[in-house]
Amino acid sequence: MYFVYRKKKYIDCAGMSFRDFMAGKLPCLPGEYPTLNDWENHLTTIFPEVRLKRYLEMRGADGGPWRRLCALPAFWVGLLYDEVSLQNVLDMTADWTPEERQMLRNKVPKSGLKTPFRDGLLKHVAQDVVNLAKDGLERRGFKETGFLNEVREVVNTGKQ
Structure with a gap:
């Protein structure tokens, strides 16, 4: 306490x-x-990765440069507020083992998106997930996909 x-x-x-x-x-x-x-x-x-309040607080990146202020909320809205994108993410991760999840938790802070995962790199998973977030935002119809540009740049270049 x-x-x-x-x-x-x-x-x-x-x-x-x-x-x-x-x-x-x-x-x-x-x-x-x-x-x-x-x-x-x-x-x-x-301080878990996600904290339940009256909303879900995504703690993995709760700060950052001003230009990214809307990027992560848009990312999560595109995934969590759209049934199709949410189901696709659930399907994508359904067979991930507890050991794989723990390995990612241990290695990603050190090797980032270059972390080997299954048949490729975590970068490829991240690119797929960003695309799902974009699709979810497009289905909402509020023209929010531009907010994902900062996330997409990080995923594609590996640089913050």
Whole structure:
């Protein structure tokens, strides 16, 4: 844990266990039990790739240059808000094994889109996925595909 918020003040709980809090055994608040608000605050302090809020927070790239501000939201909208693109991505990844996913998680931070994957490079998978996002955006009909240019450039050149 990092903190508990009480009476408009943050109480330092760094290193303490939320499990202890649930049992009423938090050293800084003995006998108190967490509220739903405490749970929601606690969830803001974890950093998975995707975090569920009132929306899906895609954390893999939550910052970057101004020119890319709309690129990643457009990418995810094209994939997740279009049934055809979403189904195509699900079909594409359906037979990926847990071991392959873990390998990608381990190697991509070091070798990026040059990571060997199955019969080629991860770059080829990324190109296919960007095309699916573009198709999904086109089906929405809001002329948003230009926002993907920055993503497509990174995928094609391998340079940020």
